[in-house]
Amino acid sequence: MNYSAELKKFVTSQYVYSAIRITLATVLPCLVLAHFGILKEYFLFPLGTSFVALTDQPGPFIRRRNALTFAIFCFVVVALIASLVMTVKILVLMEIIVFGMFFSLIGVYGQRLAAVGSLSLVVLAIFIDGHLTGSNIFKSLLIFASGCTWFLLIFLIVTTIQPYKLASQMIGENYLQLAEFLKIKANYYQKNPDFDKLTIQVIAKQVGIKNLQEETRETVFKTRTIVNESTTTSRLLMLMFLNSMDLHEKLMTSESDYQKLQQSFEDSTILVKIHDYLNLLSEEITNIGISLQIGTRAKPMFNLELEQKNLNADYFELRSKQLTPDNLENFMILRQILMRINEITKEINEIYKVFSQNVKLAKSLSTGLDLKKFMPNEEKLNFKVLRNNISLSSSHFRHALRITIALLLGYLFSLFQFFAIGHTYWILITTVAILKPAYSITKQRNLLRLYGTIAGATIAYVILHFVHFNAVLFVTLLLSMILCFSLLKGRYFWAVLFMTIYVFMSFNFLSPGKIDVIFKDRILDTVIAGIIAFLVSYIVLPVWEHTQNLDLMKKSAASNLIYFQSVISKFLTEDFDLEDYKVKRKNAIISLANLSDNFQRMISDPKNQQKKLEVVHQFVATSHLITAYTASLSQYSKNNEQYPEIDAESWSRKIEAEMQQTSALLNGEEMSETLKMESRIEPEDSSIDDMMMKRRTEIEENEIVDRRDPDKISHLTELKNIHDILELIYDVAKEQRKVIEKYKTETATPPQS
Template sequence: MNYLDEFKKFLSSHYLSTGVRLTLGAVIPSLIFQHFGILSDMIAFPLGTLLIGSTDNPGPFHRRRNALAIAIVMCFAVACITGFLRHIHFIVFAEIIVFGMFFSLIGVYGNRANSIGLISLLVFVFNIDDHMSGDAVLRNALIFSAGGVWYLILFLVIQTLRPYLLIQQLLGENFTELGKFLSIKAGYYFAKPDYDELFTQMIHQQVLLRENHEHLREIIFKTREFVTESTNKSRVLMLMFLDSIDLFERILNSQQNYTNLHRAFDDTKVLRLFGTYINWLAAEIQQIGLAIQGGYSSRPKRDLDEAFNKCQAAFERVRQDRMTHENMEDYIMLRQILNSLQDITERIKKLHRATTYDAEISKDHKLNVGVDNFVPKQEYEPQTLLDNLSLKSSHFRHALRITLGLLIGYAASLFFDFGHGYWILLTIVTIMKPAFSITKQRNLYRIAGTLVGAVSGFLILYLIKDGTVHFVLMMLAMILAYTFLKVNYFIASVSITLYVLLWFNFLNPAHITAVLQDRVIDTVIGSVIAYFISSYVLPVWEHSQINQYIKEALQANRKYFDIVAAKFTGKNLDINDLKVTRKDAIIALANLSDNFQKMLSEPKRQQLKMEEYHQFVATSHMLTSYVASLSTYAQNNIQTEFFTEFELMIRQIDRQFQAAEDVVDGKLHGNLEIVRESLPQNHRLAELLIKRKKEIRELGIEKSAQSPARKVLSELKTINGLFELISTITIDEIKILQKVAPVKV
């Protein structure tokens, strides 16, 4: 994607619309208050809009609405309690313990609850200090809540006017990220690929896609308009989302043995041609994403049929000139890549047509999946909270760290004369996260962003004296702050610092130098406290959790494999079960990858057996890809005479999966001789292969190509090869796991 397309994507993204919505929601009332000369008395109103609005995470309409209402009530209660009791220091310490623990722990109920808890803590921090409300506690709590209600009204109006805006933005982003994922795959086809770098990029991209899929599933399958009261537009959007999942699987299952591929074809131009065409397809997917985000129809930028025909012609030439009975299997592999490219091409052409929202596209569409199976279940039982009151719980440990950090920060603000001491607590609350790697990153970004923002603010105020320019820059800084808050914390920190300084300059320009100093000093103090607590107080290192993610990935891949493999023994394939197990396998894989990425940001002393874990993550990606490839053939008719042969192979692979799980659990199942057992040979396929090689040798490439056995052999050879690859990968995983989780004797 070029820079212009990236800019177009940014302009139509939900991140920018969120930033604009929050900024306008805060600034418009502020301008009205300023006009009547009451802004300083009503400053809690825009603050309430900004804070309550920050809890508005992507999701179904009713969940967003309910979360905003709960946040308003909860923040009002916290503001009143804190405001009335803030002068009694020992009670404030007690409040820190109660609020710090409770509002951090409710994160066990998901991201939405976590956002409400975070904002409630911020309200608590703001109201500890006299700067915000003075003695008019109840009045300012009501004004703050009114700001939240104003945002809720704004949200309801926008949702009524543009009910599909968020889903279009997220779906468009999903396609642009999917296009980037395919462009990474294209890198494998060019000369001398950097396999480690490409793999790292794929892991990162899969994590992004997993998060996006989660948001989209929740919105689509929990929104009545998409499921029971569907319009043409909602049907087309759902159709495009489901097609994007299938397209992702198709891209995922195009995994090949790239080393063998380059060995066989590096001296031809066919791989480079394939790689170029894959990049073109990736660009088309990204254009579809931009069109969905922007609300316009997309058209192919290139003639995809002509480009595919060139790839096919190149394959035919190389096959005609170089294929023999000895290297036939290499060309079977190349043929399968060509088939995948043809399938992806047809899917992209269909998606281009879908962006027109033509009623003909969706009229025959029926939802053929069980909705409840595709949406993560979120229980709000009190027992869930009680079950996490243990040092074994990472949520509980995080709550303890937050609470301790707030206690230290509050004590420091009492003993030292800080003009805005609550900024120390504010920094601690916003920086500290359950994962050390995220806390470390946000810490660096917060300090660097604050310094850059402070210097920028000083230069603007020193060099520019025009209040109108200051106001425009403040607006831009606010938009950038809330646009990048969940995307790029460094840019967000710079922008927040800049707009806070400009805001204070409007309210009280005489004290702006003191504000500037306080902002930097308080941020540095809060960051230092956050760093030491996250490093030394009950830290949860990623290596202590990775075995659980490994087990979940193994179990998810095994279930996925069993559902797919059952078709090769004569059983019917349930498409709904297939899609559910596929979703679970991809989520488990993304969770494992995310865990490994976080390990890379931790202190070196905590990066234990990284090489082995890296190998396991890599083999897990290949395993999921091979099972996904197998599922493509499972949806076709299969030769019944091969059922017995395949069943023996499936039993063997299942035993290998079980052995891998036993190693993770620390069990000694048998004596793990399974790693030395060969996969049962497919005798019928061997006979068919010998027959086909004989045809090529005796009749030549051109005449033997007409043989009815050619297509059957190509498909069955690929299926058999996938079973062999899955078996090899699971054995490799057992060996890796024996190194990182030795079996107990």
């Protein structure tokens, strides 16, 4: 592992940048207040700042600004009502029900408002018993509101000074994810690879890439300064993101029959050399990503031209020594792989050229795309959407019920004071943090929260017991806050660990000498909240992942069919709509990632809820292959070559018939005899066989032509690869149809008692 690159990736990421901004916005007022000796009295100021800061999700400036403004309004209203009714228990219970339902349900409008809703419930937990408001409620609320508004002011200043920073960092992260994806793909070429493990890693990484691409699309395509302005930076950022999408597709096109490849060349070092070269390309992509995150222009790290030349020379040398009529096809497959690697190399070189564009050139660059077509779908902010989700059939409504019941249980538990806990609001805060719509995520967060809290509390206890220098403790507080906010999205255990440390440090500065009480309360509250969250998520109207499988499989099958039709159309007619193709490619990748993500969560569900697990896994795997093979075929659709030898019409009808049968089965429809007949069509590609026979004869007669141009490939090799890809797509589509036949049969057959 390149530890230097890993450290740069982390330090320059949007998460660290955001974490530093949140930490400084929170801590600087504390220093000023502490200097005047009024930090305890005005502690609600930094608290409000940190709460609003945590609602700031990546996205376009206007949406972020509006969400922060809405968050401030919600927080102040919740704090006001909670402070006014805190002495009347029946009103407190009603307040929990109303706020619990409303702030959980607004998650139907997307992640941004879901974050506002969750933090509003945390504010409710903080103010529910009045321990922070003191006797002067309105003064406390004014301080809290001022702290909330302070972060909005910081946000407006920072985004005005650096309007492109977030977009640049997010695009950079896209490249870093692609680099990791290529590293996984490279491992298929190492000695004795674990194919099953690698396939799981590829599918999981696809999910991460899809989620990040969706977030980046929203940020880039809906940020006016990037879309509308003709500045060098805005145009280059747009092009860098679009190039990352094309690079993603090229990385997907490297899908091959790796097991056959390993068997064919197990006695050669060529596959290991491919593995090493792909890792070099991965480092170059990483370099591009880090440069984008920093905001500097990237320069190539390696002499790719020389490395590529050496790799191609190794191939031609192996070919001249070992090529025979029997292994001709294997060398054709390897040649095609090298051509795809050359395409990836060209794409990386093109990206470096974009980096080096001067101002005059950059102003003439244009995407030529209708960006609205690539925007992620989003619920409109109208009451009808919310009203339609007030039903037990809505997963959002079920989640709102679970949150509300869990909060009621936590509050009622705190009233009895079984364990004489001093910070009972931690139960409610932890419950909100753990309890998520999916049982699998709740289960995972529960364990990570418990382990992180215990580890963090132990470390903080030791530090506070042995270290008595305020300067050291303050630095520890700062670092813990930065690391907590940086890791909150991707490394929940570590985020909780550092969160616990900075909470201990904060309480120590406010009330020194109470470390034993805080230690006991923090761990005990976390355990209690964890038990409540687990029981509620398991018992109260749970939404198991297997209930989502059928809909997601339908969408994936339909998107793959449309994607294939878009690609094969170039072989049938000369028209090829690049924009339409890119939209369909995007939809296919998103549908595949959603299905894969759901399957990953299903694995964490209880065993009795992992229904048809193996069948769903097979469907996910075959869907991934269809998407990847179609991406491979698309490389031939986008060039100007013609392939009349390919019976494209028959292949189109044959493959589409199989895919349509799968969709029909998923939708509960009868498979028509017409589709069954069309799936048995035999394409007339006999001329390719004749050409292959002729080529074998030439090789047998020692007429091997040593073509040394790495950028050119024989027409026969292209034809053979197109034929093989079409055959692979058909075989996988047929296998997928059989998987669904099995799925439907097992679903229709009642279990034996």
